[in-house]
Amino acid sequence: MVTYIIAEPCVDVMDKACVEECPVDCIYEGGRSLYIQPDECVDCGACEPVCPVEAIFYEDDVPDEWEPYVSANADFFDDLGSPGGASKVGKTDYDPPFIKELPPMNEGED
Incomplete structure (x- = not known):
């Protein structure tokens, strides 16, 4: 299943448009980034054009340097699964190790 992925420009920004x-x-909202639940995503693409930092990509179009974000997005849901709606879950403090270990990013780029 191909879905949308949220990549590096979102880390420590999380605009939420x-x-x-x-x-x-x-x-879904993690500690440092947002993540798209692949089983719940209907591939409508509504999220992509409204992202002010251009962090959302169709999975097949993720730039090579951000390829690790594809697996990080999937890893976010390893324990969470498919709860059937982010608003039920709210913000979590969890991020996959790849994201959690990144240095502070995208600060002051309003």
């Missing part, structure tokens, strides 16, 4: 646009509530 995408969350407001998502008709199926499949964008």
Whole structure:
């Protein structure tokens, strides 16, 4: 299944314009980034154009340097699974190790 992926520009920014646009509530908030639940995403693409930092990519279009974000996005849901809506879950403090171990990013780039 191909879905949308949120990559590096979102880390430590989390604008959440995408969350407001998502008709199926499949964008979850971790400690440092947002993540799209692949089984809940309907591939409508509503999130992509509203992201102010251009962090959302169709999985097949993720730039090579951000390829690790594809597996990090999947890893976020290893324990969480598919709860059926991000608003039920709210913000979690969890990020996959790859994201958690990144240095502070994207600060002061308003």
